[in-house]
Amino acid sequence: MKTSSLVLQLATALSLADSTLANAIYQEPSLEAARAINAWKRAAPDAPNGYTPAAVDCPSTRPTIRLANGLSDEETSWLEKRRSNTVSSMREFLVRMNITGFDAGAYVDSHAKNSSAMPNVAIAVSGGGWRALMNGAGALAAYDNRTPNATNTGQLGGLLQSATYLAGLSGGGWLVGSLFVNNYTSVQDLINSTPDQSGDLWQFSNSILKGPESGGIQILSTVQYYDDLYDTVNAKSEARNFNTSLTDYWGRALSFQLVNATDGGPAYTWSSIANDTEFAAGNTPLPILVADGRAPGEILISGNATNYEFNPWEIGSFDPTVYGFAPLRYVGSNFTGGKVDSNQQCIEGFDNVGYVMGTSSSLFNQLILNLNSTDAPQLLKSVIANVLTDLGEDQNDIADWTPNPFYHFNNKTNPNAANKRLTLVDGGEDLQNIPLNPLIQPVRHVDVIFAVDSSADTTADNGAANWPNGTALVATYQRSLNETIENGTAFPSIPDQNTFVNLGLNKRPTFFGCDSSNFTGDAPLVVYVPNTPYVYNSNVSTFTLSYNNTERNAIIENGYDVATMANGTLDADFPACVGCAVLSRSLNRTGTTVPDICKTCFTKYCWDGTLNSTNPGKTFASSKLVQIKVSAAGTFVPNAMGAVAAIAAAVFLML
Ligand SMILES: *[C@@H]1O[C@H](CO)[C@@H](O)[C@H](O)[C@H]1NC(C)=O
Ligand SMILES: *[C@@H]1O[C@H](CO)[C@@H](O)[C@H](O)[C@H]1NC(C)=O
Ligand SMILES: *[C@@H]1O[C@H](CO)[C@@H](O)[C@H](O)[C@H]1NC(C)=O
Ligand SMILES: *[C@@H]1O[C@H](CO)[C@@H](O)[C@H](O)[C@H]1NC(C)=O
Ligand SMILES: *[C@@H]1O[C@H](CO)[C@@H](O)[C@H](O)[C@H]1NC(C)=O
Ligand SMILES: *[C@@H]1O[C@H](CO)[C@@H](O)[C@H](O)[C@H]1NC(C)=O
Ligand SMILES: *[C@@H]1O[C@H](CO)[C@@H](O)[C@H](O)[C@H]1NC(C)=O
Numbered sequence: 001m002k003t004s005s006l007v008l009q010l011a012t013a014l015s016l017a018d019s020t021l022a023n024a025i026y027q028e029p030s031l032e033a034a035r036a037i038n039a040w041k042r043a044a045p046d047a048p049n050g051y052t053p054a055a056v057d058c059p060s061t062r063p064t065i066r067l068a069n070g071l072s073d074e075e076t077s078w079l080e081k082r083r084s085n086t087v088s089s090m091r092e093f094l095v096r097m098n099i100t101g102f103d104a105g106a107y108v109d110s111h112a113k114n115s116s117a118m119p120n121v122a123i124a125v126s127g128g129g130w131r132a133l134m135n136g137a138g139a140l141a142a143y144d145n146r147t148p149n150a151t152n153t154g155q156l157g158g159l160l161q162s163a164t165y166l167a168g169l170s171g172g173g174w175l176v177g178s179l180f181v182n183n184y185t186s187v188q189d190l191i192n193s194t195p196d197q198s199g200d201l202w203q204f205s206n207s208i209l210k211g212p213e214s215g216g217i218q219i220l221s222t223v224q225y226y227d228d229l230y231d232t233v234n235a236k237s238e239a240r241n242f243n244t245s246l247t248d249y250w251g252r253a254l255s256f257q258l259v260n261a262t263d264g265g266p267a268y269t270w271s272s273i274a275n276d277t278e279f280a281a282g283n284t285p286l287p288i289l290v291a292d293g294r295a296p297g298e299i300l301i302s303g304n305a306t307n308y309e310f311n312p313w314e315i316g317s318f319d320p321t322v323y324g325f326a327p328l329r330y331v332g333s334n335f336t337g338g339k340v341d342s343n344q345q346c347i348e349g350f351d352n353v354g355y356v357m358g359t360s361s362s363l364f365n366q367l368i369l370n371l372n373s374t375d376a377p378q379l380l381k382s383v384i385a386n387v388l389t390d391l392g393e394d395q396n397d398i399a400d401w402t403p404n405p406f407y408h409f410n411n412k413t414n415p416n417a418a419n420k421r422l423t424l425v426d427g428g429e430d431l432q433n434i435p436l437n438p439l440i441q442p443v444r445h446v447d448v449i450f451a452v453d454s455s456a457d458t459t460a461d462n463g464a465a466n467w468p469n470g471t472a473l474v475a476t477y478q479r480s481l482n483e484t485i486e487n488g489t490a491f492p493s494i495p496d497q498n499t500f501v502n503l504g505l506n507k508r509p510t511f512f513g514c515d516s517s518n519f520t521g522d523a524p525l526v527v528y529v530p531n532t533p534y535v536y537n538s539n540v541s542t543f544t545l546s547y548n549n550t551e552r553n554a555i556i557e558n559g560y561d562v563a564t565m566a567n568g569t570l571d572a573d574f575p576a577c578v579g580c581a582v583l584s585r586s587l588n589r590t591g592t593t594v595p596d597i598c599k600t601c602f603t604k605y606c607w608d609g610t611l612n613s614t615n616p617g618k619t620f621a622s623s624k625l626v627q628i629k630v631s632a633a634g635t636f637v638p639n640a641m642g643a644v645a646a647i648a649a650a651v652f653l654m655l
């Protein structure tokens with residue numbers, strides 16, 4: 001990077017601003033803030049598992065890469081616990097869904113002992129920045145029996161407790177990560193948490209560019225916040241020359257909003273979820289995040305990016321390319337041909353939770369491209385444009401996972417086998433913006449996927465921007481037809497986006513793949529849950545970085561309505577229909593007659609194969625219910641000058 005030219009640009013930018021800007025950057029920290037910083041400095045940098053990956057003694061069985069020809073032993077034994085733990089939740093849930101003429105309790109009781117007969121449920125939460133986090137949070141709150149009133153008539157609480165898998169991508173990954181890294185807390189507890197108890201957890205009014213509010217338990221000014229980001233990332237790059245990238249800063253910054261620990265918990269790792277008591281006991285679903293393999297500067301097309309997943313034990317891919325899994329805890333070690341040679345040390349601490357969440361959401365390139373269309377101040381635009389153009393020359397808009405754990409692994413099929421570098425990007429860059437890939441692996445035997453879609457597919461040309469129109473499902477469907485890459489995955493037929501819009505499949509829950517005799521293989525039934533307006537126009541831009549709590553809660557409430565069809569008020573049978581979707585594959589396996597109400601449901605909610613591919617023109621999504629009033633809608637940054645200072649400080653520190 002051309003350091004001197006950046007300094008020059010910054011100096012110029014700063015001289016354009018008034019003196020308060022310089023003061024904002026260089027102001028003395030308050031006494032309170034200084035105390036907080038000292039407290040942090042005493043606590044974090046000396047911690048054995050800080051943000052800096054460190055050498056440890058290799059375990060007696062040295063870590064190896066395995067072929068992706070099955071599940072890990074850890075997942076297999078965890079599944080035994082989880083599948084049996086879901087039985088009683090599922091019984092309670094299905095009984096409550098009121099499937100008329102069907103004794104759900106008796107059905108579960110007679111098949112409980114044979115877990116492979118029982119429904120295997122997964123939930124997938126799409127990408128889309130803070131919009132996806134919040135809309136997804138509304139849906140998860142609706143599915144969670146811990147949410148007040150979620151087990152009343154018309155509600156879907158208990159679906160989460162019945163689920164085996166919970167996958168997240170990008171903004172959806174922040175949601176999943178935030179629940180799991182915080183002791184599997186609930187959405188309700190997260191939105192009830194106050195800055196006093198939980199620092200700046202889910203306080204989105206403080207833009208990530210500005211950092212946490214000075215005044216919570218994490219008393220940091222914007223400059224101190226960037227100082228903290230810089231120190232932790234710098235320590236990583238100085239240790240054994242680990243490559244760092246913008247994603248390290250991004251992930252550290254995200255952690256301040258998502259991880260309930262001082263300074264965003266620099267020592268928390270994704271693999272530590274495996275040691276979470278509740279998770280290990282099978283009392284939670286299995287959290288999975290996804291990312292795409294992409295070399296710097298390469299353009300992804302939907303069909304050819306390797307899809308990676310992060311689960312608590314492993315990082316890897318079922319794709320026929322890499323086709324392997326590495327033990328996540330030891331990523332950062334020098335694996336060659338699937339082994340860490342005896343002359344090499346083992347590394348731990350690379351898989352920081354924020355870094356994993358940041359990897360799945362590395363959307364900087366889009367941020368840059370979209371900056372000029374936001375209401376950001378011109379000065380900020382020029383500073384960022386200049387800075388990022390320089391970073392762009394490095395094509396550093398990736399997350400660096402070097403050393404490549406899959407170096408010399410599967411030479412014949414792995415296009416990256418000869419490369420010591422592994423670089424990953426936002427899981428939605430290949431248009432598969434819903435994390436379905438891990439859930440359609442035949443070895444996981446998932447029966448039904450609740451696919452919560454908060455994608456921003458539409459533009460103003462379609463009538464209104466930032467609503468989903470099925471693009472993510474289309475991408476996964478197309479990939480499942482590509483013989484070179486699909487590797488045994490099966491996915492139900494999905495129509496084109498014009499059909500989605502013309503038939504309104506983007507405005508209400510729609511079931512795909514109801515008739516399993518229609519395709520070969522083990523395709524799950526997909527319950528598509530598209531973001532659509534009920535009580536709030538939740539089509540906020542992916543690049544809106546700040547939301548006050550009223551707007552946050554309105555989007556979450558809208559997401560709750562999206563998932564429940566407004567508590568079942570738009571269709572009193574909807575809960576029964578959800579129950580039918582959950583049961584569908586299981587009924588087939590056990591040769592049980594499909595109840596009449598389920599047949600009615602499938603007529604109502606299943607896509608029946610009809611196409612209408614004519615251009616729908618401009619269609620406006622109109623609200624289904626009375627809108628919640630939110631006084632000040634989110635803006636790009638709450639305090640323009642503060643943000644300029646923040647960016648300038650960040651760039652300054654990165655040099
Ligand atoms: C169950 O569904 C039937 C109609 O199928 C309805 O008459 C009944 O009120 C429902 N019960 C509850 C508790 O919602
Ligand atoms: C739960 O439902 C009751 C009765 O409808 C209502 O009074 C209460 O406000 C609801 N609680 C929440 C947290 O929504
Ligand atoms: C984590 O949650 C479990 C179950 O809700 C609770 O029993 C436990 O005390 C919590 N642990 C911590 C450290 O808060
Ligand atoms: C965050 O941590 C604090 C202190 O341990 C705790 O009181 C609070 O309940 C936690 N918040 C959430 C949402 O888990
Ligand atoms: C976490 O669990 C693994 C086994 O799954 C064990 O080897 C490791 O020591 C545990 N780590 C901690 C910090 O408890
Ligand atoms: C199918 O996959 C291969 C390999 O990943 C890729 O090169 C090709 O472009 C894909 N075809 C389509 C139509 O996407
Ligand atoms: C994917 O396709 C793009 C466009 O055709 C190409 O530039 C890129 O090299 C391909 N990547 C892989 C891994 O095949």
Ligand SMILES: *[C@@H]1O[C@H](CO)[C@@H](O)[C@H](O)[C@H]1NC(C)=O
Pocket residue numbers: 319320321323413487488
């Ligand atoms: C998946 O890909 C691997 C590696 O190329 C191959 O060995 C395996 O047979 C494939 N599986 C299926 C079901 O096609």
Ligand SMILES: *[C@@H]1O[C@H](CO)[C@@H](O)[C@H](O)[C@H]1NC(C)=O
Pocket residue numbers: 055240241333334344345346347403
């Ligand atoms: C891994 O290899 C690189 C050189 O390729 C070296 O700099 C680094 O120290 C090695 N890491 C360990 C843990 O031995």
Ligand SMILES: *[C@@H]1O[C@H](CO)[C@@H](O)[C@H](O)[C@H]1NC(C)=O
Pocket residue numbers: 368369372381382385
């Ligand atoms: C955005 O605006 C800045 C300043 O007006 C300009 O220098 C830059 O080229 C623009 N970037 C894009 C991607 O349009």
Ligand SMILES: *[C@@H]1O[C@H](CO)[C@@H](O)[C@H](O)[C@H]1NC(C)=O
Pocket residue numbers: 337408409411
């Ligand atoms: C993979 O390729 C590397 C470099 O060509 C070679 O050294 C290694 O032996 C190969 N591994 C296998 C298992 O063929």
Ligand SMILES: *[C@@H]1O[C@H](CO)[C@@H](O)[C@H](O)[C@H]1NC(C)=O
Pocket residue numbers: 457458459462469471497498501616
């Ligand atoms: C659907 O979304 C795509 C972008 O993913 C957009 O190009 C297309 O115009 C949209 N179509 C409709 C009908 O909304």
